[in-house]
Amino acid sequence: MKLSRQIKVDAAGQAITILTDAVPELAKGRLKDAMNKGAVQLLGKPIKRLRRAQQALKAGQLLQLHYDADILSRSCDPATLLKDYRAYSIWFKPAGMLSQGNEWGDHLSLLRVVEQHFDSARPVYLVHRLDREASGLVLIAHSKTAAAGFSKLIAERQLSKTYLVQVKGKLTAELLASAEITTPLDGKSCLTRFTLQAYDAATESSWLIIDLVSGRKHQIRRHFAAVGHPVMGDPRYGEANKNQSGLALQACSLAFSCPVQRHHREVTLDANLLLSHVSKVSNQRSG
DSSP: OEEEEEEEOOSOEEHHHHHHHHOTTSOHHHHHHHHHTTOEEEESSSOEEOOOTTOEEOTTOEEEEEEEHHHHHOOOOOOEEEEEOSSEEEEEEOTTOBSSOBTTBOTTBHHHHHHHHTTTSSOOEEOSOOOTTOEEEEEEESSHHHHHHHHHHHHTTOSEEEEEEEEESOOOHHHHHHOEEOOOBTTBOOOEEEEEEEEETTTTEEEEEEEESSOOTTHHHHHHHHTTOOBTTOTTTOSSOOOTTOOOEEEEEEEEEOTTTOOEEEEEOOGGGSSSOGGGSOOOOOO
């Protein structure tokens, strides 16, 4: 079942009672589950997720319910805390997890996982995103100062993000020689630099390390699809590129000068978290 409904509170009462009366199609247990998973919002400035079933509401307040049984039943692998620098932390986001929630809930979002991990003892600010289908490193700030510092680094292209990607086919000598794609996206210039790690003859695919110089939406996926080498497992931009393991795109390293302590930081995924141990791929270089 999928439904969206805005509910005006006519008389003061508990949230779950008001929801149950307003949405008779859903049992109380389903509504409580939807609240817990962030699918009920209390409209206002700011909009807040309403999670406590017993929360007292006042007449005139507005609730918004976005209920999708399929989304609420989904699960994914857990996120992993890799580094904790107090003012910010660095996490491994698995494929299938959102960076942050949306109107349909946030139980499968990294931001909610981090919030629960620290038991609300620290604020959480998402300073960059990673596609739901992708896996890899995501940085979360825990103060407005740290968040502003990282936003400045990103705007000035001082935060380096490296990706491991598997694309369809064997890249031409010309494309390998240029080692970059500059096709404009959404009417804006952008740049993707890459180096070949290995060509896998068994799957007729290439493993690449990507340096994302600019940051347009789905830039890596769109750029490689445009040159005839879509990312493996990408259903949106590719054709004949199915992959049983899902989207073969992973944020594998972050490097930056810490805006809080001014230390140089470089975090790289351990081999056991990488999409593929590149050393195990048949190392037939394109030439």
